[in-house]
Amino acid sequence: MLIILHIIFSVVAISFAAYGLITNNFEFQHYMTFFLGLLMLVMGIQEFKKERKVYGWLLVVVFLFLLFVSIQGFLLS
Template identity: 65%
Template sequence: MLKILRYVLSGVTLLFAVYGLITNNFELSHIMMLLLGLTMLVMGLEEFQKERKAKGWLFVVVFLFAIYVSIQGFLLS
């Protein structure tokens, strides 16, 4: 379940990134950061399930930072 969710979130994030690069329209970058953060959260949960706590916490910290950046993007745009 988490693996499928990780692949879906990664694919959608990649689509937003490619769209921004091709069109030079970066106003959707905060949504891309939100999706990237959610991907990191899912990866962190997978690591916790595999009993790799250090990597799990690292992914959770990256998730929190990405969410912070995304919220700043929403508020400033």
């Protein structure tokens, strides 16, 4: 299940990034940041399952930061 979510969030984030780079239209950058945050959360959960707690906590902190940045971007734009 986590691998499927990992692939879905990766594809969605890369799609938003590619769209922004190809069209020079960065209005969806907040969505890309949000999906990257969700990807970091899934990766953190995977690291916890592998008993690598330091990397797991690091990825959860990165998720929280990206969540904060994306919410701030949604509210300010």
